Amino acid sequence: MNALHHSHDADLLSRLGAASRSIAETYLEAAHATLAELVARPGLLDGISLARKPGNYARNLVYGDEDISVWAMVWDVGARTSIHDHHCSCCFAVLKGTIEESCFSAIDTKRAVLKSTVTHGPGFVACMLPTGPNLHQMASLGPEEAISLHVYGFDHRRHANSVEREYQLAAV
Numbered sequence: 001m002n003a004l005h006h007s008h009d010a011d012l013l014s015r016l017g018a019a020s021r022s023i024a025e026t027y028l029e030a031a032h033a034t035l036a037e038l039v040a041r042p043g044l045l046d047g048i049s050l051a052r053k054p055g056n057y058a059r060n061l062v063y064g065d066e067d068i069s070v071w072a073m074v075w076d077v078g079a080r081t082s083i084h085d086h087h088c089s090c091c092f093a094v095l096k097g098t099i100e101e102s103c104f105s106a107i108d109t110k111r112a113v114l115k116s117t118v119t120h121g122p123g124f125v126a127c128m129l130p131t132g133p134n135l136h137q138m139a140s141l142g143p144e145e146a147i148s149l150h151v152y153g154f155d156h157r158r159h160a161n162s163v164e165r166e167y168q169l170a171a172v
């Protein structure tokens with residue numbers, strides 16, 4: 001790197017970098033608090049007609065503006081996403097049932113290796129930035145359908161979904 005050689009300039013830019021992180025962290029904290037409040041509300045989705053897809057998951061847009069879109073996902077038993085990362089922030093809460101989440105490390109732009117798998121139950125909330133370790137796959141293993149609420153940092157009128165790139169599981 002052809003670094004700026006005045007230490008004052010490096011300090012200036014370092015402070016700017018820290019400020020960008022604090023904005024992101026402030027958003028993630030707010031998203032986490034909002035989802036925690038929503039997920040604790042009985043009957044949150046009452047009166048909303050939710051689409052379902054046998055053997056798969058169905059996305060239901062329940063709120064959208066120029067900054068965020070909020071989706072209720074209904075997961076049939078056996079439904080599974082691809083292994084993917086995101087072009088935007090990704091926050092979600094489990095409302096009903098259980099969701100298995102596996103996290104991966106990319107080894108190139110097409111392949112990933114498994115790092116960990118955890119199961120999330122009702123009330124679980126997670127918030128991630130696109131630049132964080134946010135390469136995952138979500139699955140519904142039953143025994144009943146699952147419902148989760150997702151807050152993504154994209155305008156639903158500009159993007160079809162939150163996925164930046166999809167990966168194949170690498171043979172190790």
Ligand SMILES: [Fe+2]
Nearest residue numbers: 084086090136
């Ligand atoms: Fe995702």
